[in-house]
Amino acid sequence: MTSSEPPQDAPLTPDQRAVADRVITSLAGPDARLRDDQERAVGALATPGARVLVVQATGWGKSAVYWAATAVIRAAGGGPTLIVSPLLSLMRDQVAAATRGGLRAATVHSANIDDWSAVEAALLDGSLDVLLVSPERLANPGFGRRVLDALAGRLGLVVIDEAHAISDWGHDFRPDYRRVSDVLQTLNPQTSVLATTATANARVTDDVADQLGEATLVLRGPLARRSLHLNVIDDLAPLERYAWVAQELPMLPGSGIVYVLTVADADRLVTAIRTVHGDELPVASYTGGLDADERARREDDLLAGRVKALVATSALGMGFDKPDLGFVVHVGSPPSPVSYYQQVGRAGRALDEAIVMLLASRVDDAVWEHFATATIPDPDRMNRLLTTLAEAAGPMTVPAIEAETGIRRGRVELMCKQLAVDGAVERSSDGWSTTGRPWTYDAEHYAGVLAVRRREADIMRAFIRGEKCLMRLLTESLDDPAAQECGQCSVCRGEVTPGLALRPDPETLAAIGAVLRRDAQILAPRKMWPGGEFGTRGRIPAESTAEAGRVLAFADAPQWRDVLDAAKSGDGQARAALADTAVSVVADWTRAAGIRPDLIVSLDLTGGDLAEALATRLREVGRRSGGPLGVRAGTRPGREATGATEAVYWRDHLEPVPPVTGAVLLVVDETGSGWPVTLAAAALRDAGADAVLPLVIHQTA
């Protein structure tokens, strides 16, 4: 809904300016005033029915605009402000800020249900100026309908924070955010709407502006950040990047964030840093796997400077604000210049200088491709889910859908939200059900989204290659018309910021590699036979199972990459390094398990002799006997094979095992599913082994 007259620049009246100044001085001190560009936004919003999109760099002061606009609108007898904001921690800060600004603010979220009715009452009787909600809360049928139906006609201002998330052209589209634009359709035509973002290129900006209404005023400022010294070091091996961070961390100013792409990277990098510095340089990981309290504690540690750095995935995101953050290092960049700009923009907001470093590597391409495709719906699976819901007697919970369709829970949640955006399903307090509205896969749209994401990845590749001034490239990719050379990035200077090394020392690299390689993963034994064509189903009897085993190298763990490749191709030095690690892993493990192997056998599944070579070394060290188990030739099942097919194959292709006694250490070169380990262990147990301890050299993902 848009007013017939498009919102124009409307200067503040002296009375309005006095109201705005009162808010700003109570927030930021007696001398604080709105800047011209901020005043322009407040003036536009004071016009009933205005639609304003503000695209400004982080730290520009967007919240000052919506607090001032709220006060001006309230002073003129307008209704309260609804702020849709993505993060709880951000909302806590915002309620505190609004209160300092003399506004009465409240928030509703899942942790304060007891307060909801009081908040609703206060909104309706006019004693509340500001309500902050998350997009998820707004999309919730109970709250969304009850509060918005009562309130929609009376709001003075709606603020959509981080509004790029409304657009699925954006890199971090959130389906719940899409519901926000539905809310806009139900508003009183007199309600003004402000959308804010720091990180939107022209395509996303246009899409957001379209969703706000045709007469949207877009206020765009320069996005370059003077304090940031951008640097790229290209083509470090994955382990070298860990070593660089561990070595150079003390050289970086103040405290900061080291971003990594995966949770596994976060844990390994923390270990690497502790290997070099012990407790001298406190660091902690920060990932989506931590509970909310623990994350808040670690954020506080960084805010207070009690840690040198948090090693974080993108879970440390919107809403974290430490104005004196001294540096941001990326061990692998996110796949889009928009997210990259957002993450580096956390550094140096209130500093003259902050260091930004991207350690790039070709191995990140695979992760980028995963990010690009992960949220694109698969039409077959969507239809499977819709059929399941249509045939159900009533609404289905997410776990029930998972059990019925075999689609992972997290994926089911995302699919349901995407289908809800398209109107094909709806959520009630009992779960999800179909609306009866047909759903069609918009292939053209998703092909477009995928193409945009791949183009964004190409821009990051150009950034990594240093094709031009890094700040210029970044701000140009955000369609900033004021983009220009910064004079201080590693491309402008022709070198990285003085004092920082280009490569880690070989000793640091070796020390970190050795420590990380000793960090073996536990291999949980399978408990159930697969049934199906395998015939046998149900629990594997205790007398046929393996003990909990160990995996030396998991997937593409960077500490193993070079060593493993060389060891597989027979390199003596690499095999010696592998054997050293295995000896200490086996010693720790068998001591902890209280079992000493009497016999050491090997199982080479990939045609080489790596497992037997390692077993030979372990036999020498432990003065044990043993030999290789045989495998019959055959065509192995492919990657998509079911567990039953794999289990049948290995049952039929493992040579019969001679009689054995005592505990057996079973060394296996490489497996993905683990079925050959399960079947070999069962065969060894049947042949007389009291216990089987599987040691897998490389478990592929």
Ligand SMILES: [Zn+2]
């Ligand atoms: Zn530059």
